[in-house]
Amino acid sequence: MKIAIIKYNAGNIRSVSFALDRLGVEHNITAHPEEIKNADKVIFPGVGEASSTMRYLKDNKLDQLIVNLKQPVLGICLGMQLMCSHSEEGDVPCLGIFDEPVKKFVLPYPNTKNIKVPHMGWNTITAVNSQLFDASLEGEYVYFVHSYYVARGRHTAATTPYILPFSSALHKDNFYATQFHPEKSGDAGSRIVENFIKL
Amino acid sequence: MLAKRIIPCLDIKNGMTVKGIKFVGIKEVGDPVELGALYAQQGADELVFLDITATHEGRKTFVDLVKRIAQHINIPFTVGGGISEIKDAEALLNAGADKISINSSAVKNPQLINDMALNFGSQFVVVAIDAKHFDGDEWIVTVNGGRIPTEKRLFPWAKEAEERGAGEILFTSMDHDGVKQGFANEALARMSEDLSIPIIASGGAGSMEHFKDVFTLGKADAGLAASIFHYKEIAIPDLKRYLMAEGINVRL
Numbered sequence: 001m002k003i004a005i006i007k008y009n010a011g012n013i014r015s016v017s018f019a020l021d022r023l024g025v026e027h028n029i030t031a032h033p034e035e036i037k038n039a040d041k042v043i044f045p046g047v048g049e050a051s052s053t054m055r056y057l058k059d060n061k062l063d064q065l066i067v068n069l070k071q072p073v074l075g076i077c078l079g080m081q082l083m084c085s086h087s088e089e090g091d092v093p094c095l096g097i098f099d100e101p102v103k104k105f106v107l108p109y110p111n112t113k114n115i116k117v118p119h120m121g122w123n124t125i126t127a128v129n130s131q132l133f134d135a136s137l138e139g140e141y142v143y144f145v146h147s148y149y150v151a152r153g154r155h156t157a158a159t160t161p162y163i164l165p166f167s168s169a170l171h172k173d174n175f176y177a178t179q180f181h182p183e184k185s186g187d188a189g190s191r192i193v194e195n196f197i198k199l
Numbered sequence: 200m201l202a203k204r205i206i207p208c209l210d211i212k213n214g215m216t217v218k219g220i221k222f223v224g225i226k227e228v229g230d231p232v233e234l235g236a237l238y239a240q241q242g243a244d245e246l247v248f249l250d251i252t253a254t255h256e257g258r259k260t261f262v263d264l265v266k267r268i269a270q271h272i273n274i275p276f277t278v279g280g281g282i283s284e285i286k287d288a289e290a291l292l293n294a295g296a297d298k299i300s301i302n303s304s305a306v307k308n309p310q311l312i313n314d315m316a317l318n319f320g321s322q323f324v325v326v327a328i329d330a331k332h333f334d335g336d337e338w339i340v341t342v343n344g345g346r347i348p349t350e351k352r353l354f355p356w357a358k359e360a361e362e363r364g365a366g367e368i369l370f371t372s373m374d375h376d377g378v379k380q381g382f383a384n385e386a387l388a389r390m391s392e393d394l395s396i397p398i399i400a401s402g403g404a405g406s407m408e409h410f411k412d413v414f415t416l417g418k419a420d421a422g423l424a425a426s427i428f429h430y431k432e433i434a435i436p437d438l439k440r441y442l443m444a445e446g447i448n449v450r451l
Contacts (some may be wrong), residue, residue, distance in 0.1 A: 116420060119201065119323070120367065122201070124200070143275055183271065184297065186273055186274050
């Protein structure tokens, strides 16, 4: 089993690597096209800003590479958002793997008190329906940090309530994605990473 | 629903948890990784590690420690203490820290908050504020562990930190810290309503009820404490079950 973690100008790559180490899974962090193409599975992590990251992916020709991958791919946080059609963060077209757009959280009423953006901390995942999740993960808490979200749509693979119910995971063909950070989500997160490894 | 967070805080000196922690199976001068892992297993939602080392050598040890923490602990953690430049933060980010906390250095150079947020994203930047109540709404921001008063006032400084790009505020009331009579709920509630970023409350935890109050009256997003967890006066699983029974949403 060879796992490639896509290396680009985003934070948090090391955390994903450590999570795989804890599970005893061999992997490398790489931006090398052949290594990514030939890996059994690919993880596309991310913390950062959408438009500058998209520009980086394009400049390094990683955009077309990711879109054309045939093996299971897991996008995490910004990685998931970049797999969508468009992001309001920097008003940028993204990879378009999922046709859903990424929007900024807006409070429903201007004087709403005590709803914070970013959505930061532990929240539940419900209506889980992809192979990333087994029945034991329904209703589990996982760790989120984000100010932009994907509404519910036909690729929604898990739902989380915050301001409105949004897509906390997406799935289409060989592409899987989570808005939350499985690598930081305790035992529940480890099970999700393991389920991805087992695909 | 988003859960209220419980955050144990560990003081680190020369790579070790500072004396006085008495856990079964962990030496008095304990390994922070071991203690952090124990808290994570008990249901802590995040951890904070504060480096109180003054020497350069101790500093290098801290960065090595952060790497070990990131390797072994699968929940988010913040590191703080002595971070005054981008390169300090970068070393900690590369070691695997999820967030950094800046305090005195941000007071001395507020632009540091902007620079950190621009370089690493707001989610990485916690601005810690130590303040002392003066009169009425007046809270004086202090630095160097509460020893030196500054010209800054709590509420405008917290707002400024948010506007400059802080992702969270960690507010410690110097009047409540160590007294174990509850958190500074009035000031916390006001700050929580003034700001749209999460507020971590620190200083004053002495009982489980104090945590209930900080989430209801104080409207805090997270409650931080050190000694009551280290001395096993409150066990995290008990605290979370209590809060749940009191109708506060926590991750069990």
